[in-house]
Every structure is written in structure tokens, then in C-alpha cells.
Amino acid sequence: xxxxxxxxxxxxxxxxxxxxxxxxxxxxxxxxxxxxxxxxxxxxxxxxxxxxxxxxxxxxxxxxxxxxxxxxxxxxxxxxxxxxxxxxxxxxxxxxxxxxxxxxxxxxxxxxxxxxxxxxxxxxxxxxxxxxxxxxxxxxxxxxxxxxxxxxxxxxxxxxxxxxxxxxxxxxxxxxxxxxxxxxxxxxxxxxxxxxxxx
Numbered sequence: 001x002x003x004x005x006x007x008x009x010x011x012x013x014x015x016x017x018x019x020x021x022x023x024x025x026x027x028x029x030x031x032x033x034x035x036x037x038x039x040x041x042x043x044x045x046x047x048x049x050x051x052x053x054x055x056x057x058x059x060x061x062x063x064x065x066x067x068x069x070x071x072x073x074x075x076x077x078x079x080x081x082x083x084x085x086x087x088x089x090x091x092x093x094x095x096x097x098x099x100x101x102x103x104x105x106x107x108x109x110x111x112x113x114x115x116x117x118x119x120x121x122x123x124x125x126x127x128x129x130x131x132x133x134x135x136x137x138x139x140x141x142x143x144x145x146x147x148x149x150x151x152x153x154x155x156x157x158x159x160x161x162x163x164x165x166x167x168x169x170x171x172x173x174x175x176x177x178x179x180x181x182x183x184x185x186x187x188x189x190x191x192x193x194x195x196x197x198x199x
Contacts, residue, residue: 063179069093069145090144108175108184109149114156118196125184159192166192 067075073093076082113121140152159165168191175184 089142091146093144093146106177106183107149111186114153161192166194 069090073086073090108125110125111123113123138154143150168189170187170189173184173186173188174182176182
């Protein structure tokens with residue numbers, strides 16, 4: 001599963017964009033400034049050509065047939081090295097609780113914003129709710145099915161400081177898997193200020 005974020009400044013004169021990455025689920029951040037038409041250089045045409053080539057390569061990739069988790073574990077069970085690799089990748093899986101569906105069951109239960117010197121903000125995620133939260137884009141990893149929910153804490157990020165970075169920002173975060181299936185999309189805003197009120 002991967003997280004993507006898209007942010008933009010309301011009053012800073014530049015746009016910060018973080019978009020959902022490729023199908024690897026890796027998280028990457030792209031930042032660009034808003035430019036006037038006379039500032040755009042020749043590099044734009046070469047960049048567009050490179051992006052078109054990448055899109056053509058992605059279109060040629062054909063995924064193999066999908067199997068349920070039980071079928072995957074039963075498949076090649078006589079091959080010792082494959083069996084060990086699957087155990088290392090998936091851990092111990094209770095096949096009785098997993099089910100026979102091809103669609104993964106992913107539920108985002110809550111999001112927490114952790115900031116030093118401030119109380120933690122825990123946002124429970126309910127169906128069809130669109131809370132305002134802060135997030136970043138990074139690879140979560142591979143997780144096998146289990147009864148207990150997984151918890152993933154992202155690395156701390158340092159916000160820009162100084163007069164020019166202050167302002168209100170709005171952003172969008174996406175939680176994607178390797179097939180670019182979106183499990184949660186969130187739009188949010190945040191402020192960068194010189195001083196905060198005492199909690």
C-alpha cells in the first residue's frame with residue numbers, strides 16, 4: 001500500500017504537488033513552482049516526450065492471472081525455496097479467516113497526526129468521511145492478512161521555516177496499492193505559522 005499527497009499553497013505564490021507514483025507503490029514527492037508562460041523553457045518538450053515514452057511502456061505490461069491467497073499458498077507447495085519465500089513474505093496466514101476473494105479487504109481505521117510539543121490528533125476514519133489531515137507519500141511495504149489491524153508510523157518531516165514559508169496549505173492524500181487501487185483519498189489543509197497558541 002502506498003500513500004500519495006498533493007499540496008498547494010493558498011497564499012505563497014507557488015504550488016507544491018505530490019502525486020500518486022507508479023504501480024510499484026513507491027512514494028515520491030514532486031514539487032514545482034508556478035511559472036508564467038514566458039518562463040517555461042525548451043526542457044518542457046523533452047520532458048513531455050519522456051513522459052509519453054513511460055506511458056507507452058506501462059501500457060505494454062500485462063499482469064498474470066490472479067489467484068486467491070489460498071491458491072497462491074497451495075501453488076508450488078512442493079518447491080521448498082518458493083514455500084520458504086512465501087512464508088517470509090506473508091508470515092503465518094490463517095487461511096480459515098482469509099476467505100476466497102480475489103479483492104483484498106483493506107480498511108483504513110484511523111489516522112494520527114503526531115507533532116512534537118503538540119497533543120496527538122487521532123482521526124477515526126468512517127465510511128464516506130473526508131477528514132482534514134496532513135500526510136506524506138511513501139512506501140508502506142507488503143502486509144499479509146491478519147486479524148489485528150496494522151499500524152504504520154511515517155517518518156517525521158521538517159516543515160519549511162521562515163517568513164516566505166508561512167501560510168495556509170491545502171493538500172490531497174491517497175492510499176494506493178501496487179495496482180493503483182485507491183483505498184482512501186483525503187483532502188486537507190494546514191498552516192505554517194511563526195507561533196502557535198499554547199495547548
